[in-house]
Amino acid sequence: MDLSQYAELFLAESREHLSACNQLLLDWERAPANPAPVGGLFRAVHTVKGMAATMGYARVTDLAHRAENLLDLVRRGARPATDDLLQLLFRARDGLEHAVELSVAGREDEIDVAEVVADLDGAAAALAGVRSGARPTATPGPAPEVAGPITPGRLVQVTLRAEAPLKGGRAVLALKKARSLGEIHDVTPPEVAFEAEDFDGRFSFRIGGAAAPGDIERVVRSAGDVEHVTVGGEERRPAPEAPGPSGAGTPDARTRHIRVDLGRLDGLMDLIGELVTVRGRLNELAAERRDPAIDDVAIQVSRLSSELQAEIIQARMTPVWQVFDRFPRLVRDLARELGKQVAFRVEGKEIEVDRAILDELGDPLLHLLRNAVDHGIESPADRKRRGKKPEGEIVLTAVRERASVAISVRDDGRGIDRAKVLARAKREGIVDAHAEALTDDQLLRVLARPGFSTAEAVTSVSGRGVGIDVAMTRIRALGGSLDIRTEAGKGTTFVMRLPVTLAIVRALIAGVGPERYALPLTYVAETVEFGVQATTIVEGREAIVLRDRVVPLVHLRRLLGVAGDPPARWPIIVLEMGDRRSGIVVDGMLGQQEIVVKGFDAPRGTLPVFSGATIMGDGMPALILDAGGLV
Amino acid sequence: MSDAGVVRLLLFRVGNLLCATEAERVREILPRLEPTRIPGAPPVVAGIVNVRGTLVTVVEGWRALRQAAPAPPLPPAPASGSAPSPAPAPAPASDPMTGGGAGGGGERVGGEGGDVAGTTVLLELDGGKKVLGFTVDEVVDLLSVGGEALERRQALPGIDPTLVRAVGRRAGQLFVVLDTDALLTPILSS
Missing domain, CATH: 1.10.287 (Helix Hairpins)
Structure with missing residues (x-):
């Protein structure tokens, strides 16, 4: 059986299971006395082992087997997590991940896991020694062996999921598992046929022993991808909420789903x-x-x-969990490395965004989380001195707002020292020398300057700016915005707002002279009309006052260099991004429509206020204004 | 331009210049399309046009090559389907660098062609990674020439030598093979 075609699927599935392992390990670390995650870990590792064995990846199989041994002993002994044990399991998980990637890449001989294997075996031996009457080598099977009299046994009929990959491998695995309960006879079709191309995933066998039908079904199902099992003629359907083979923390993405190439x-x-x-x-x-x-x-x-x-x-x-799920581990590792104590929480992980946007979110979030752990959260001793809990808190939240998604990273750390940033900003001439304070908005602008805080001068905020410029650029490129709120001693929150989808958006079409521009509704708060005389000057900028709030104006005509005179009354499009507002003065509103966002090759000098272009109903292109560039 | 082998060249006229580019870099030849202006872009950029759903940035050929503007001013609407059939060879002129029929810059383009009001050539840039539109006064010919027929000569009157890859001759008339990457890449921002 040529398995190479399954390599991609093997990789994807293994990643899912290993990602689940991370989550389970973190759960266990948080509540070491609660052994519940161990069962899930065992199942996940076990599944990876089964798949790897089917693929013929001996080293992955071996490593998984040893990790599984240890987990089995832990599980049976209902042992609490110790730091050493957790470290070892994290290492084993990482080793497995690495081994899986190398195996799929055809570089299996580069896998070097001797050290972690030795440690796993050592730990397993130690545990086995502790348990009185433990068998010297633990069997991976989840149920105890039953040596019953050989009987014709119950007839077991199994159907694998139609979309299951590696059906032959699953079937072999199911049989192997069933053998732990009793003798297997009358396998139909014979096992060799499992390897055949046309094996459709249906097979039956008789099983001896005294195992209850429920146990038999459970064991067979643990092979994974089992659609249904009939034991002893009586069909047993799984309870709808029964965890699938990957019920180890990851939502089961496979049931009734297919993987589609993003292209x-x-x-x-x-x-x-x-x-x-x-x-x-x-x-x-x-x-x-x-x-x-x-x-x-x-x-x-x-x-x-x-x-x-x-x-x-x-x-x-x-x-968003598809990207968020790797962060708990990352935050944990970083916190350990830096000697911080951090409780990390994720909220709203079920919120959905366009795949193309999600793919771009990983890096900016990584920067923001790193900043939070490194520069936000104080050391435990420091926190105690300030009357805080020694354990800091970082919360990553996704919330749906109108047509956008807000993703925030909040820490309860020391906050950003405005005075120091201000002093430095003055020295570099970024703000007026007489400025007395920085607003949140100004602060962000200063921090987001490339390399702003890479210099050593601002020790307590050093590094604050590192990555923020990167994050900012990336977010802006997606048509989003970044905001900051910070309070000394209380913590810092970064909020990024992003459109839910990039591909098609509803937009307002604005006319400026003979030209048309599209402005996505994502950030349009309202449209108003003002006469020239109703404007005021606030802080040197022309503005209008709208319900007691000052809204600075941007004249699109002037900004874009359109010739001619504006009309006497101005339609104004009020944009709102977080706390910032801005009124875009246009000549006329030409209606709303769905627009398809397309890229174009921007020539040198193009004003940095466009996020793309679209084609209007008459076939003419129109440029799309980027709210982030205008507010 | 290697000495061996045959190169297929597309010949076109921009102002007084008879120019050529390798035919394999030409994605498509279209009538002049009305562009949408890109605020902030230099004057050499005409704007973006819609080519069957794809947006293409168009460079004004006469500005890029410092030729006189085709007169009369360019008609606004897309010219009615005038796909460039290789035009008949322009009559040889005394000045080798002067395009056929044009006594000097600023004369009516494609005199007897009538409805041909300029053409947009879609050129591949940077090894095909990008496509840019380039407006020309008219497409003149599609030519196969042996590599040995092209001279690596760069200094010619009326054109920046860094933009010339080689010089060839057609019906007694000189043409320059443009280095379109050198000409167009600096116009795009990175």
């Missing part, structure tokens, strides 16, 4: 983009012709393409 979704998105453009043209034609029959068709096409578009966008939506 395909991108292709669909491009096509739907074209369709939306053509739809716009059809609507315009229909409006010109005033023919009810054409109108009808145009309306139907509109409705259908809207639905199709919504479906495709939905298909691209991915829960």
Whole structure:
């Protein structure tokens, strides 16, 4: 059986299980007396072992086997976590991850796990010695062996999931597991046939021994990817909430799901983009012709393409946990390394964003979390002196707001020392020499200057700016914004706001002279109309006062260099990004429509206020204004 | 430009210059399309155009090569389907660098062609990673020449030598093979 075609799937599934292991280890570390995560760990490692064995990755199998041995002993002894044990298991997990990646890359001979294997065996031997009457070598099987009289046994019929990869391997694994309960006879089709290309995942066998049907089913199911099992003629359906083979903490993404190449979704998105453009043209034609029959068709096409578009966008939506899940481990490791105590919490991990955005979130978040651990959270002793709990808290939260998603990183650490940043900003001439304080907004601008705090002068905030410029650039490129709130002694919060999807957005079309620009509604708070005389000057900037709030104005005509005179009354589009607002003065509002966001090659000198371009209903391109560049 | 082998060249005229580029770098030849201005971009950039759903940044050929503007001013609407059939060879002129039929810059483009109001050539840049539009007054010919027929000559009147990859001759008339990467890449920001 050629397994190379399964390598990708093996990799993806192994990663899921190993990611779950991380989470479980962290859970266990937090509550060492509660052995609940150990069962999950055991199952996850066991599944990886089974898959690796099927793939013929001997080293992964071996390492997993030894980790499983140890976990089994721990599980049976219901032992609490010790720091040594956790460290060892973390190492084993990392070793497994590394071994899996190397194996799939065909570099199995580079795997070097001798040290961790020796440590695992040592720990297992120590544990086995502690347990009275423990068998010298633990069997990985989850149930005790039962030596019963050989009987014809119960008939067990198994059907593997239709979409399961490596069906033959699963079947072999299921049989192997079943053997731990009793003698196996009458395997149909014979085991050799499992290897055949056309093996459809259905097989049956008879099992001796006294195991209860429930136990038999459980053991067979633990092989993974089992659709249903019938024991002794009586079909047993799993309870709907029964954990699947990967029920080790990761939401089971496989049930009724298929993996789709992201390139395909991108292709669909491009096509739907074209369709939306053509739809716009059809609507315009229909409006010109005033023919009810054409109108009808145009309306139907509109409705259908809207639905199709919504479906495709939905298909691209991915829960943020796919990126967030690697952070607990990262924060833990970093905290240990720096001698900090950090409780890390994640909220809203089920919130969904476009895959293309999610893929770009990892790095900025990494920077922000690193900053929080390194520079936000004080050392335990320091915290005690200030009357805080020795354990600091970092919370990563995703919240859906209107058409955007807000992702925040909050710490309860020391906050940023504004006075020091101000002093430094003055010295570098970033702010006015007479400035007395920095607002949050100014502070962020200073911190986000490339390399601002790499100099040693600002010790207590050193490094604060490192990465913030990187994060800021990345977020802005996605059409998002970054905000900061910080309070001395209380902590710092960074909030990034991002559009939910990049591909198609609703936008306001603004007219400026003969030109048209699209402004995504994501950050549009309202539109108002003002006369010239209603403006005031606040801090040297022209502004309007809207419900007691000062909104500085940006004249698009001037900004974009459009010739001609503006009308006497100004339509103003009020943008809102976090706490910042800005009023964009245009000549006219030309309506709202769905636009397909496209990239273009920006020539040198292009004003940095565009996030892309789109094609209007008449086929002409129009540039898309980037709210982040205007507010 | 190697000495061996045959190179296929697309010949086009910009102002008084007869220019050429390797045909394999030419993605497509289109009638002039009305561009959307890009605020802040230098004047040499005409704007972006919609090529069947893809946005392409267009560079104004006469500005890039410092030629006179084609007159009369460019008509705003896309010219009606005038895909460039290789135009008949312009009559040889006395000045080897002067395009056929044009006594000097600023004369009506494509005199007898009538509706041809300029053409946009889509060029691959940077080994095909990018595509840029380049407006020309007219496409003149598609030519196969042996590598030995091209001279690595750079100093020519009326054109920046760093933009010239080689010089060739067609019907007695000199043409320059443009280094389009050198010409166009600096216009794009990184």
